[in-house]
Amino acid sequence: xxxxxxxxxxxxxxxxxxxxxxxxxxxxxxxxxxxxxxxxxxxxxxxxxxxxxxxxxxxxxxxxxxxxxxxxxxxxxxxxxxxxxxxxxxxxxxxxxxxxxxxxxxxxxxxxxxxxxxxxxxxxxxxxxxxxxxxxxxxxxxxxxxxxxxxxxxxxxxxxxxxxxxxxxxxxxxxxxxxxxxxxxxxxxxxxxxxxxxxxxxxxxxxxxxxxxxxxxxxxxxxxxxxxxxxxxxxxxxxxxxxxxxxxxxxxxxxxxxxxxxxxxxxxxxxxxxxxxx
Amino acid sequence: xxxxxxxxxxxxxxxxxxxxxxxxxxxxxxxxxxxxxxxxxxxxxxxxxxxxxxxxxxxxxxxxxxxxxxxxxxxxxxxxxxxxxxxxxxxxxxxxxxxxxxxxxxxxxxxxxxxxxxxxxxxxxxxxxxxxxxxxxxxxxxxxxxxxxxxxxxxxxxxxxxxxxxxxxxxxxxxxxxxxxxxxxxxxxxxxxxxxxxxxxxxxxxxxxxxxxxxxxxxxxxxxxxxxxxxxxxxxxxxxxxxxxxxxxxxxxxxxxxxxxxxx
Numbered sequence: 334x335x336x337x338x339x340x341x342x343x344x345x346x347x348x349x350x351x352x353x354x355x356x357x358x359x360x361x362x363x364x365x366x367x368x369x370x371x372x373x374x375x376x377x378x379x380x381x382x383x384x385x386x387x388x389x390x391x392x393x394x395x396x397x398x399x400x401x402x403x404x405x406x407x408x409x410x411x412x413x414x415x416x417x418x419x420x421x422x423x424x425x426x427x428x429x430x431x432x433x434x435x436x437x438x439x440x441x442x443x444x445x446x447x448x449x450x451x452x453x454x455x456x457x458x459x460x461x462x463x464x465x466x467x468x469x470x471x472x473x474x475x476x477x478x479x480x481x482x483x484x485x486x487x488x489x490x491x492x493x494x495x496x497x498x499x500x501x502x503x504x505x506x507x508x509x510x511x512x513x514x515x516x517x518x519x520x521x522x523x524x525x526x527x528x529x530x531x532x533x534x535x536x537x538x539x540x541x542x543x544x545x546x547x548x549x550x551x552x553x554x555x556x557x558x559x560x561x562x563x564x565x566x567x568x569x570x571x572x573x574x575x576x577x578x579x580x581x582x583x584x585x586x587x588x589x590x591x592x593x594x595x596x597x598x599x600x601x602x603x604x605x606x607x608x609x610x611x
Numbered sequence: 612x613x614x615x616x617x618x619x620x621x622x623x624x625x626x627x628x629x630x631x632x633x634x635x636x637x638x639x640x641x642x643x644x645x646x647x648x649x650x651x652x653x654x655x656x657x658x659x660x661x662x663x664x665x666x667x668x669x670x671x672x673x674x675x676x677x678x679x680x681x682x683x684x685x686x687x688x689x690x691x692x693x694x695x696x697x698x699x700x701x702x703x704x705x706x707x708x709x710x711x712x713x714x715x716x717x718x719x720x721x722x723x724x725x726x727x728x729x730x731x732x733x734x735x736x737x738x739x740x741x742x743x744x745x746x747x748x749x750x751x752x753x754x755x756x757x758x759x760x761x762x763x764x765x766x767x768x769x770x771x772x773x774x775x776x777x778x779x780x781x782x783x784x785x786x787x788x789x790x791x792x793x794x795x796x797x798x799x800x801x802x803x804x805x806x807x808x809x810x811x812x813x814x815x816x817x818x819x820x821x822x823x824x825x826x827x828x829x830x831x832x833x834x835x836x837x838x839x840x841x842x843x844x845x846x847x848x849x850x851x852x853x854x855x856x857x858x859x860x861x862x863x864x865x866x867x868x869x870x871x872x873x874x875x
Contacts, residue, residue, distance in 0.1 A: 388835050412837050420835040427825045428832035432744055432776045439847040441836040452847040474779040488836065 336399075337496050337528045338364040338387055338418070343396035345382055345551075356382040358551040359396070366495070369522045369529045371539040371559075374548035375573065380532045383548070384500045387530065388420045401495065416445060419489035423501045425481035426474075434476075434484055435460065435469040441492040452491075459487040462525065463517050479510025483517055490521070496528035497521065503535065511535075536563070536577050540598045547574065560596045579603045622739040627855060628670040629740045633749025635856040639863040640737040646870045647726055647733070655873050659729055662866050663736065670740050680735045681728060688727050695720035747771045752850055765841025773829070781822060788817050 345357040356379045364370050374380045385391040386398050389405040400418050403410040419441075422428050431437040435456050442452045460466040463483040473481055482502055489497055499518060503511040515538055521527045531538065539545045545562040547555035549572055555562050563569070563576050566584040570576075576584070583597040583606075591610070597603050623629060628636075643659070650656060667677060681688075701715030738746070751768035758764050789799065792813050799810050 390831060390835060412839070415835055415837050420832075422828065422832055422835075424825075424828060426780055427828035430776065430829070430833060431772060436744065436847070440833075440838070443845055443847060444837040444839065446843045446845050449845060449847055449849050452845065456847065472779075473776075474783070485832075492836065 335366065335402075336363045337366045337368070337401060338362070338530070339399040340383070340386065341396050341399070343383075343386060343393040343398060345379075345386065345391065346394040356551055357386075357393075360551070360553060361396075362546065362553070364496075364528060364530060367522075367526050367528055369519075369541070369543045370531070370546060371542035371544070372530065372532045372546045372548060373534060373536065373539055373574065375534070378548040379551040380548050381500050382551075384420065384498045384530065384532055387418050387496075387498055389414045390420075412445075416492050417494055418496045418498060419492055419494035420498045420500065421482070421485050421489055421502050423504050425478055425485055425505070428485050429473045429481060429488075432472055433469075434465065434471050434473055437473060437484060438469075438487045438491050441488055445492060455491045455493070456487075459490040462490055462520070463487045477510060478506045479513040482506065482510065482514050486514070486517055486521075490525075490527075494527065496530065499529065499531045499533075501532055501534070503533065503538065534574075536575050539563075540577055547572065559598055563598060564596045566595075621742050622672050622676065623742070624671040626669060626671045626740070628666060628736075630855070631740075631859055632850055632852050632856045633741050633745040634752055634850060635852065635859045636737050636741055637746075637749050637753060639859055640734055642863050642867050643733045644730065646867050647729055649867075649870045649874050650726070651874055653722075655870055656725055656729070658866060658869050658873075659733075662862070663729065663733055666736055670736065672736075672739055677732055677735065677739075680739075681731060684727070684731055688724050691727060692720045692724045695723050743775045744772065747775070748846075748848075748850060765844070769841075777822075777825070780825075781818070784821060785814065785818055788814055 340360055340362040343357055343360045344355060346353055346355050348354070358379075360379075360383065362370075362383075372380045372383065382391065386393060386405065387400060389398075389400075389411050392406055398405045400414045403414055403417070405411075405414055429437050430440050438456045438459055439452050442455050447455070456469075457466065460469055463486050465480060465483050465487060468476065468480065468484075473484060476484065486497075486502075502518075503514050506514065518529060518531060519541060522529045531542070533539065539562075540559050542559055545555075545557065545559050546553055547562060547569070554572065555565065555568065563580045566576050566581065575581075577598060579597055579600055579602070583593050583595060583603065586593050587595055593606050593610075597606060643662070647659060650659065667674060696712055696716045696719075697710045699713055699716035699719045701713040704712050704714055704717070706712070741749070747768045750771070751764050754762055754764035754767065789797075793799070797810060797813055799807065799814070801807075802810070
């Protein structure tokens, strides 16, 4: 299958107080169409910088980034790339432009020059997908964090992207809001077949991904299915990252000599395996 | 406390006047202001007052609410009244100490006070019946023809929209910072005016820093959503003039014609 996103040997360098800092060091990633990729890492591991490269908000110092075979360095592609690869940011307050929910969702398509009737259709559709249609005439500042973030997601969906990059969309939300957003993201991937790149530092959010990429200090240190990545408990702990609680528990139990498979990721699996013990 | 501030004072009732095109309302209000300055005697005011009363009745906004809007202006109106009473020369009626009250002065004072009141009531009718977004939209459309001579119509409207959008967010933030500083012993309420102004520094510095950060974030989010200025941009809700707007223009036009006629 053709790649949705190709990041080839990308290095990104910037100057901070006369000091050259390399935020990305020779990174290569390929994301297939329809894939659900989670990128995890510490603050300062370069994961947000990587996200901004895919949306052409930043351009690589070396190497190249291709979105649907369009090079981000070519300025004539910029608007097509931003329409193809939408982006949702961390702070829901700072990405809502308009004073009414539906006006904000319409902002993207309006920028693309879509006809008014078509915008209306897309806005209603997008609000239905994120389950916020009954709030369409409300003022955004009266909504909860999770709802605001869903509005931001609707604003991106209304542009009909093939791929959405989520840059820590749950970092500022309470557990309820986090669940709302995560379920919306899963739904977009399953039902709308939108390619998802989800950047987070909550390990639990990575369990359902097709692929997990762990970043540290501008490099990729681990890559694979959630099972492959999270079973490397020791390695993750050296990196200072958590593993999902259940996986950690399984790991500890195995160390104590209880015969459990080491690749347990969810509570349900744990319950199954424990019941099988005799 | 800060949340009580309502900007624009929009009072939605869904009346026919609320549903008028914002451009119509802006132009009519503008005509009304010009008309008010054309009025030279009290007969003219009868027409303006009946126009405003009619509009208020149609708009279903309670008269009490309209009068309440005048409250903050009563000092200004009183000052204007007294300046006119004492500073106009003419036939002397009576003296208060060194001040001379004239017939012309009294007439002029009442006249000016009425003009001020009508000016405020007339313009507040615009903001009461039009949501800030519609108002911005209307201004953008009305300024569009002046783009050629370098007036950035779209940019101005966008700035107003974003300002309106962030007023509640920043008020909330101010509240939060204030509470955080009070919790650490800051005192915003006592002392003389200089001390109080000084105590605002630990409030304003974090507020400005956060506002700049928000601006940075928002600019990036807007770019990510393909924002590239007003060119080739479409709107979901297009403004359309309908029959009611023509009626509105006709009524306002008649009023202006009468006022011009009275002045001749």
